[in-house]
Amino acid sequence: MKIDIDQIKKLEKLANLSLTDERRDKITHNLQNILSYVASLQKLDTSGVSATFNASGLKNIAVEDEPVLEDSLTSEQALSNASEKVRGMFKTKKVINK
Amino acid sequence: MVDTIKELLDGYNTKKFTSKEVIGYFHEKSKQLQQKLNHYITIQNIDREIPQQAIPIAYKDIYSTKGVLTTCASKVLSNYIPPFSATVVKKLEQANFYSLGKLNCDAFAHGATGENSDYGATHNPYDLSLVPGGSSSGSAVAVASGSVLVAMATDTGGSIRNPASFTNTVGLKPTYGRVSRYGINAMTSSTDSIGHITKTVWDSAYVLSKTAGKDYHDATSSTIPVLDYTLKINDLDLSKIKIGLPKEYFNENIDSDISKKVKEAIEILKKKGAEIIEVSLPNTDYGVACYYVITPSELSSNLARLTGLRYGLGRENFGDEAVRRIMIGTFSLSSGYYDAFYAKAMQARNLIAQDFDEVFKKVDVLIAPVTSLMPPKIGEQVNDPLKNYLMDALTIPVNMAGIPALSVPAGFVKNIPVGLQIIGPKFSEELLFQVGKKIEDETEYYKIRPAIK
Numbered sequence: 202m203k204i205d206i207d208q209i210k211k212l213e214k215l216a217n218l219s220l221t222d223e224r225r226d227k228i229t230h231n232l233q234n235i236l237s238y239v240a241s242l243q244k245l246d247t248s249g250v251s252a253t254f255n256a257s258g259l260k261n262i263a264v265e266d267e268p269v270l271e272d273s274l275t276s277e278q279a280l281s282n283a284s285e286k287v288r289g290m291f292k293t294k295k296v297i298n299k
Numbered sequence: 300m301v302d303t304i305k306e307l308l309d310g311y312n313t314k315k316f317t318s319k320e321v322i323g324y325f326h327e328k329s330k331q332l333q334q335k336l337n338h339y340i341t342i343q344n345i346d347r348e349i350p351q352q353a354i355p356i357a358y359k360d361i362y363s364t365k366g367v368l369t370t371c372a373s374k375v376l377s378n379y380i381p382p383f384s385a386t387v388v389k390k391l392e393q394a395n396f397y398s399l400g401k402l403n404c405d406a407f408a409h410g411a412t413g414e415n416s417d418y419g420a421t422h423n424p425y426d427l428s429l430v431p432g433g434s435s436s437g438s439a440v441a442v443a444s445g446s447v448l449v450a451m452a453t454d455t456g457g458s459i460r461n462p463a464s465f466t467n468t469v470g471l472k473p474t475y476g477r478v479s480r481y482g483i484n485a486m487t488s489s490t491d492s493i494g495h496i497t498k499t500v501w502d503s504a505y506v507l508s509k510t511a512g513k514d515y516h517d518a519t520s521s522t523i524p525v526l527d528y529t530l531k532i533n534d535l536d537l538s539k540i541k542i543g544l545p546k547e548y549f550n551e552n553i554d555s556d557i558s559k560k561v562k563e564a565i566e567i568l569k570k571k572g573a574e575i576i577e578v579s580l581p582n583t584d585y586g587v588a589c590y591y592v593i594t595p596s597e598l599s600s601n602l603a604r605l606t607g608l609r610y611g612l613g614r615e616n617f618g619d620e621a622v623r624r625i626m627i628g629t630f631s632l633s634s635g636y637y638d639a640f641y642a643k644a645m646q647a648r649n650l651i652a653q654d655f656d657e658v659f660k661k662v663d664v665l666i667a668p669v670t671s672l673m674p675p676k677i678g679e680q681v682n683d684p685l686k687n688y689l690m691d692a693l694t695i696p697v698n699m700a701g702i703p704a705l706s707v708p709a710g711f712v713k714n715i716p717v718g719l720q721i722i723g724p725k726f727s728e729e730l731l732f733q734v735g736k737k738i739e740d741e742t743e744y745y746k747i748r749p750a751i752k
Contacts (some may be wrong), residue, residue, distance in 0.1 A: 218617070247643060258725070259519065
């Protein structure tokens with residue numbers, strides 16, 4: 202299955218990945234092989250078969266809208282692995298441009 | 300020192316040793332073997348309080364362990380220390396299981412050989428040049444080598460059964476929802492099954508009795524009652540059992556030595572009265588293609604959280620296999636391709652699950668090989684991702700259907716272990732253990748220790 206470099210770049214954007222040129226070439230080659238293989242599913246007659254699957258067999262599992270205090274994290278715990286913290290908050294890139 | 304949990308518990312009851320002596324022994328052994336096997340990512344120290352009757356355990360490094368480095372065998376999480384533990388970790392701690400450390404695996408559980416770890420491949424203790432299987436490579440090796448008595452693992456497409464079969468250990472993939480997934484890195488949320496590897500069937504049953512059960516934190520966890528799975532483990536009357544052999548799992552693609560060992564084990568059950576029936580799972584061949592659309596799709600979503608913002612390092616640190624899978628998943632879910640790939644794979648999944656429903660109307664369990672080939676040499680397959688994927692061909696359909704399977708030792712081919720899997724309908728773990736025990740009682744393969752050279 203042919204997948205061109207523009208498609209790959211689009212996928213990178215969708216997947217929040219940014220590959221080096223070398224890596225992109227290698228991955229493109231792998232992807233072509235793998236996608237050709239999985240495309241073999243097209244041969245399967247699936248007429249009338251549902252396209253959803255309930256893995257657990259369960260339905261509408263709900264819990265009380267109350268915090269389970271013993272399992273809650275403190276602010277410190279929640280921030281403990283952050284690369285950048287500011288005044289007890291995660292620091293992130295600007296998302297609103299003015 | 301003991302080889303099994305059962306021996307250990309007996310030894311504690313007869314005061315053969317103290318829990319401090321036991322933990323000290325397995326801790327030393329783990330450290331000694333680490334260089335040759337590379338089965339651990341983190342060996343914990345043992346200055347934490349050791350409970351009475353402590354059982355040495357280790358966890359695949361995708362299990363969150365509070366305060367202990369949890370890398371998922373990836374560079375992305377090389378500095379991640381979870382502020383909480385997985386539900387299963389807490390349950391086992393309460394049941395006196397004492398953690399010796401975090402085990403190596405394929406990064407994010409993506410793999411079938413252990414070679415996709417960012418921390419180096421793990422070696423098969425029966426032959427150090429061979430892969431131990433994956434993705435739960437370190438888990439299988441830790442048990443096979445006697446570094447621990449049980450290792451927690453996960454099976455999403457065969458990742459417990461595959462390495463168990465390559466290392467002469469018992470690997471349980473429970474029914475989807477039998478054991479809570481909370482706190483364990485999600486790969487394919489609709490197939491991830493939380494299981495474990497032990498030396499013997501009794502040990503496996505004992506551990507499931509401790510890990511299984513409904514969890515508030517995992518909405519997919521089942522309320523079906525948890526049994527003491529060891530209680531009736533010896534009580535099976537095989538003359539009342541019908542065993543199905545799915546013909547698609549015994550065709551010419553399967554290594555004939557593997558088929559032979561599996562059939563020998565089936566003969567044991569036949570001699571003890573079981574009826575053996577040939578059955579068919581007609582959609583078996585579509586399993587790998589189906590899985591390698593659904594799995595990448597779900598994991599591309601699950602791994603989206605790793606941005607290096609709240610924890611871990613940036614996404615440029617993903618290994619090649621993770622990148623491949625994220626891209627395939629993103630592709631399959633993207634507009635223009637969703638119907639032909641993802642929706643089609645979901646339909647295929649329904650057909651695969653229906654195959655099992657049909658077959659379990661005629662038989663009680665199925666028995667089949669776990670892999671179609673013997674463990675390859677380390678480095679042999681690592682550049683061929685598709686060949687790696689095909690290694691899961693005989694294990695994937697079970698995950699698609701969400702049913703349980705138990706991998707037990709089936710003997711050796713030129714001193715390298717071979718396993719077989721016993722597959723049953725949902726929540727039939729008690730029966731799987733009973734059938735496995737019959738094979739184990741007769742063969743006692745678990746007594747054959749690895750040379751580790």
